[in-house]
Amino acid sequence: MTFSESSHGDSLVTYEAARRTPEKGLDKMGARPGTLGELRKSEWSEAKFAHRTVKDELRENLLRKLRADEELFPGIRGYDDTVIPQITNALLSRHHFILLGLRGQAKTRILRDLVNFLDAEIPVVTGCEINDNPYRPICRACRDRIKSEGDALPIDWLSRERRYVEKLATPDVTIADIIGDVDPIRAARGGHDLADELTIHYGLLPRANRGLFAINELPDLSGKIQVGLFNIMQEGDVQVKGYPVRLPLDVLIVFTANPEDYTARGKIITPLKDRIGSEIRTHYPATLEEGIAITLQESWTHRDGYAIEIPSYIREVVEEIVFQAREDKRIDRRSGVSQRLPISCLENVVSSAEQRAVRCDEKSAVARIADVYNAIPSMTGKFELEYEGELRGAENIARELIRSAVGKTFTRYFSDANLQSIVQWFEGGSELKLAASGKTAEHIAELKKVEGLFDHTAALGVSAKDEAGIHVAAAEFVLEGLWAHKRISRSEERGFFAEPRKMPEPRETQSRMPRRQFN
Numbered sequence: 001m002t003f004s005e006s007s008h009g010d011s012l013v014t015y016e017a018a019r020r021t022p023e024k025g026l027d028k029m030g031a032r033p034g035t036l037g038e039l040r041k042s043e044w045s046e047a048k049f050a051h052r053t054v055k056d057e058l059r060e061n062l063l064r065k066l067r068a069d070e071e072l073f074p075g076i077r078g079y080d081d082t083v084i085p086q087i088t089n090a091l092l093s094r095h096h097f098i099l100l101g102l103r104g105q106a107k108t109r110i111l112r113d114l115v116n117f118l119d120a121e122i123p124v125v126t127g128c129e130i131n132d133n134p135y136r137p138i139c140r141a142c143r144d145r146i147k148s149e150g151d152a153l154p155i156d157w158l159s160r161e162r163r164y165v166e167k168l169a170t171p172d173v174t175i176a177d178i179i180g181d182v183d184p185i186r187a188a189r190g191g192h193d194l195a196d197e198l199t200i201h202y203g204l205l206p207r208a209n210r211g212l213f214a215i216n217e218l219p220d221l222s223g224k225i226q227v228g229l230f231n232i233m234q235e236g237d238v239q240v241k242g243y244p245v246r247l248p249l250d251v252l253i254v255f256t257a258n259p260e261d262y263t264a265r266g267k268i269i270t271p272l273k274d275r276i277g278s279e280i281r282t283h284y285p286a287t288l289e290e291g292i293a294i295t296l297q298e299s300w301t302h303r304d305g306y307a308i309e310i311p312s313y314i315r316e317v318v319e320e321i322v323f324q325a326r327e328d329k330r331i332d333r334r335s336g337v338s339q340r341l342p343i344s345c346l347e348n349v350v351s352s353a354e355q356r357a358v359r360c361d362e363k364s365a366v367a368r369i370a371d372v373y374n375a376i377p378s379m380t381g382k383f384e385l386e387y388e389g390e391l392r393g394a395e396n397i398a399r400e401l402i403r404s405a406v407g408k409t410f411t412r413y414f415s416d417a418n419l420q421s422i423v424q425w426f427e428g429g430s431e432l433k434l435a436a437s438g439k440t441a442e443h444i445a446e447l448k449k450v451e452g453l454f455d456h457t458a459a460l461g462v463s464a465k466d467e468a469g470i471h472v473a474a475a476e477f478v479l480e481g482l483w484a485h486k487r488i489s490r491s492e493e494r495g496f497f498a499e500p501r502k503m504p505e506p507r508e509t510q511s512r513m514p515r516r517q518f519n
């Protein structure tokens with residue numbers, strides 16, 4: 001899951017250029033034909049390539065990968081049993097298709113990865129703006145050139161990375177942007193009729209000829225352009241400024257959309273919807289483990305200089321935040337909460353730990369819950385609030401999400417633990433405020449005052465031989481967990497404390513928070 005431009009940014013991290021897997025015979029530099037005559041005598045024979053469409057090509061290469069049991073979308077996780085088999089069917093069916101999903105579900109990244117199913121290179125007529133097939137050019141200029149130059153017609157080779165064109169749909173996108181415009185200057189200069197193909201200034205779609213054309217957020221495209229697209233897909237011709245233009249393009253058109261926008265009445269013209277062969281629904285990771293694996297893969301956590309350790313329970317908290325957010329009624333579910341939230345959050349958590357290491361002049365750092373709170377600026381922009389949420393404010397919502405994520409994670413590790421001695425220490429009137437410096441040695445000394453606290457860090461996988469930072473992070477997590485479960489209190493001024501107990505009835509406190517309630 002998304003780099004470039006795509007402002008709605010569907011991919012999760014920097015888009016890596018499509019992996020170059022040299023195809024047999026197609027990557028021998030220098031051995032490639034340079035003219036139409038040489039092409040005819042080569043393995044790219046007219047019989048084989050004159051009528052092979054981009055959809056045939058995708059199908060052929062996909063079948064080869066399937067037979068070789070190759071991974072189809074390396075780096076895309078969690079879609080093996082759902083999205084990927086459906087895309088495979090769409091490509092085998094030679095369908096134009098649409099990915100329907102909420103933000104941050106790797107839609108754009110999947111579309112970009114489709115270039116991996118193209119040949120490494122294909123021959124095109126040199127200088128042609130729409131990558132014409134030398135055997136079957138569709139533009140008038142190339143047809144004229146074949147007549148005059150014959151087998152001497154020069155050939156260029158187009159790599160698959162250059163055969164992908166992407167456009168984010170917005171209401172101000174015009175027919176000229178997507179399909180083209182008649183260029184009166186060109187017409188005047190060449191002495192052509194305005195309706196002549198030679199006067200067309202091509203838009204993005206013709207420039208994607210013999211490749212892939214991706215339109216993100218299709219419902220934002222005006223009805224007029226949807227009609228234009230449909231005409232190209234169906235009839236291979238279109239009207240530009242009232243002039244009929246014949247453009248039998250060879251292109252696979254793929255789209256993305258938010259599911260609710262797409263199904264909303266009147267957003268997509270019916271004949272276009274009818275021509276989109278498959279609707280494929282993307283989704284968020286189904287399990288916490290899957291989410292953690294994606295976040296781990298996509299986030300930048302290995303920093304140079306300082307060794308930053310991220311305990312597993314911190315990773316779980318970060319991932320749990322987004323699971324909580326997707327369920328939260330105060331957050332707009334229609335737009336979803338992107339997988340970019342835990343990715344940016346984790347990166348910020350690591351940076352907060354890194355900053356502490358540098359400031360405290362320590363060689364390494366272990367991420368703590370405090371670092372997750374410091375990462376709030378990486379979260380607040382990644383969810384849209386409902387009215388109730390807006391009243392509460394994004395930052396407060398983020399704090400509450402962290403607290404409930406800590407609570408859930410805490411339950412997983414401590415459902416069977418008896419932490420009453422710690423609670424009692426606070427109930428006896430003791431308080432604990434951790435030093436603002438964050439220095440590991442200071443924190444150890446402070447946390448050791450809490451009776452029995454370090455007896456419980458073993459449940460988090462901490463052992464005696466671990467470095468001090470690991471112990472500090474674990475002890476802090478235990479206190480945060482008790483606070484998340486409302487067994488102790490916490491405030492800015494006082495740190496951790498407890499209201500004096502009214503009845504000496506330890507069971508009472510526990511019954512408010514029954515064990516295993518989340519299991």
Ligand SMILES: [Zn+2]
Nearest residue numbers: 128132139142
């Ligand atoms: Zn051409």
